[in-house]
Structure formats: structure tokens, C-alpha cells
Amino acid sequence: MELIVEDKAVKWFEEEVGRAEGAGIRFKTMIYGSSPVQDSFALQVEPTEPHSPIVTFTSDNGLLFFIEKDDEWFFKEHDLVVSFNNELNEPKYIYRKDGVDLN
Template sequence: MKIEVNERALRWFKEEVGLEEGSAVKFYPQAYGSSPVQESFALAFTIDNDLKEVAVHTVSDDITFFIEDSDLWFFNGHDLYVEYNQANDELEYKYIRP
């Protein structure tokens, strides 16, 4: 599994969330939502610099994006692509099976 965060999504994180170099973003499943890979769960994120049980990560512009070992089930074998949807002014998650 891999995580890719495109440049526009990275800019969104910096502008809207205030991320700076050295920050870390954890993606995790949240109940009471929906996604193409898990019914009744959506993907959420939080700022979390506690990188203890990292299963997958990527670093862009010295910002770490990661998923913990205990949350891999959510992705059901899919890679995560984080993009920015300009029309809706929000992040967009794409799940693609390698």
C-alpha cells in the first residue's frame, strides 16, 4: 500500500490546516460515514506527531502523511491518493487497487 498527496492537496493542508515543516498527518477510519472501500466508515485525518505504529507513510515538503498498522483494514488493499477538488474547495480521496 502507498499514500500519495498531490501538490494542490499539500498546499491545502498548509493553508487551511496550518501545517508546517515537521508536522505529521494521520489518516484513520471514522464511523458514521461512507467510502468506496468500506460501508459505514469514512476517512478522516488528524494532526498527530506521535509516529509509533506507522504502517505506511509518505513525506512531502517535510510533512509526513501516515496510516497506522491498526487502520490498514479500512483500505482493503487499495492505495490512497489525496487530491484537492477545486470546485468543492475540499480534499478528495481516491482509492486505487495496485
């Protein structure tokens, strides 16, 4: 599993979510949603400190993004690419497996 956060998305997270001392941006499971990889579950974002990350991404300016071991099941061995949707002015989440995007 790999986590990639593109530059425009990093900038959005810094401006909209902020950066607390010692905290990073966690991508985690949310009940009652949908995603290309899981029915009835979606992805949510939480600014918090990492505890048992299985994958991390650190931006050039030091902002940490991560997925905890507890949420590994959600991704079903897919990589997560966090891109940016210029029209909606928000992050876009792409699930990728073996070089193929599910979105």
C-alpha cells in the first residue's frame, strides 16, 4: 500500500485543516458512506497524532499524512492518491491497484 499526496492537495490541507503541534492528517474509515473500495464505508480525514501507521507521506514542507493499521482493511490493498479537484476546490481521492484507478 502506498500513500501519495499531490502538492495542491497538501496546500489545501494546510489552509483548510491547519497544522497542530505533533499532529498529522489521518485518512480513516467512516461508517455510513460509500467508496469505490467498500460499500457502506467512506473515507474521512482527521487531524491527529499517529499511533500505529502502516503507511505515511511527508510533504516537502513537513506535513505528515498517514493511514493507521486499524484502517488497513478498508483499502483492500489499494494505494491512496490524494489529488486536487480544481473545479470543486477540494481534494480528490483516487484508489489505485496495480496501476489502475477505480474512480
